[in-house]
Amino acid sequence: xxxxxxxxxxxxxxxxxxxxxxxxxxxxxxxxxxxxxxxxxxxxxxxxxxxxxxxxxxxxxxxxxxxxxxxxxxxxxxxxxxxxxxxxxxxxxxxxxxxxxxxxxxxxxxxxxxxxxxxxxxxxxxxxxxxxxxxxxxxxxxxxxxxxxxxxxxxxxxxx
Numbered sequence: 001x002x003x004x005x006x007x008x009x010x011x012x013x014x015x016x017x018x019x020x021x022x023x024x025x026x027x028x029x030x031x032x033x034x035x036x037x038x039x040x041x042x043x044x045x046x047x048x049x050x051x052x053x054x055x056x057x058x059x060x061x062x063x064x065x066x067x068x069x070x071x072x073x074x075x076x077x078x079x080x081x082x083x084x085x086x087x088x089x090x091x092x093x094x095x096x097x098x099x100x101x102x103x104x105x106x107x108x109x110x111x112x113x114x115x116x117x118x119x120x121x122x123x124x125x126x127x128x129x130x131x132x133x134x135x136x137x138x139x140x141x142x143x144x145x146x147x148x149x150x151x152x153x154x155x156x157x158x159x160x
Contacts, residue, residue, distance in 0.1 A: 008062065016058050023047075023054035023113040026125040027106045033132040039099050049079065049103055050110035057114020072111060079107040102128055 027050025028043045035042030053075050060071035083100035105128045112121035134140040 019058060019113055019116075020051050020054055022118070023110040023121075024051040026050055026109045026113065026121055029125050030102055030106050030109070030128050030132070033129050034099055034102060037132070037135075039096075041099050041103060046103065046106045049082075049106045050113070053079070053107040053110030054114035055110075057111045068115075075107055075111060076104075079104050098132070102132060 024047040028047035030050075031041065031043040031046025034046065056071055056075055057068075060068050083103045088095050105124065109121045109124050109128075112118075112124060135144075
């Protein structure tokens with residue numbers, strides 16, 4: 001039983017494969033920044049998330065019986081569930097929130113490509129990668145004062 005229309009030629013399928021490769025590349029750019037930061041989720045994870053989201057976004061209108069908004073909602077829900085496993089709490093300090101959030105954005109990048117919003121996806125990728133790169137810029141450390149807060153928090157803890 002063939003549930004896809006017969007009008008989907010091999011050329012169109014190759015076009016969709018190009019979509020998937022582009023989605024993987026955009027996700028990999030975000031993952032590269034996470035990998036540089038020493039996080040467990042990196043290029044392959046983010047690339048696969050973006051590519052999978054693109055695949056579901058491409059398949060949903062092709063199948064015809066699925067509402068695109070329902071597919072998109074399920075992608076958001078699934079990635080939210082996956083991202084929730086990425087962060088932990090050590091006392092008062094959460095860890096892994098940025099990786100989980102950027103994983104969620106990576107899914108949005110894939111969905112954008114799946115719905116043929118290429119420039120939107122490139123912009124979203126660029127903004128995300130730049131925001132993940134901010135902590136490595138000395139001026140950002142001075143402005144954000146995060147380093148100082150961590151040092152103060154460590155100084156408040158009594159030694160055992």
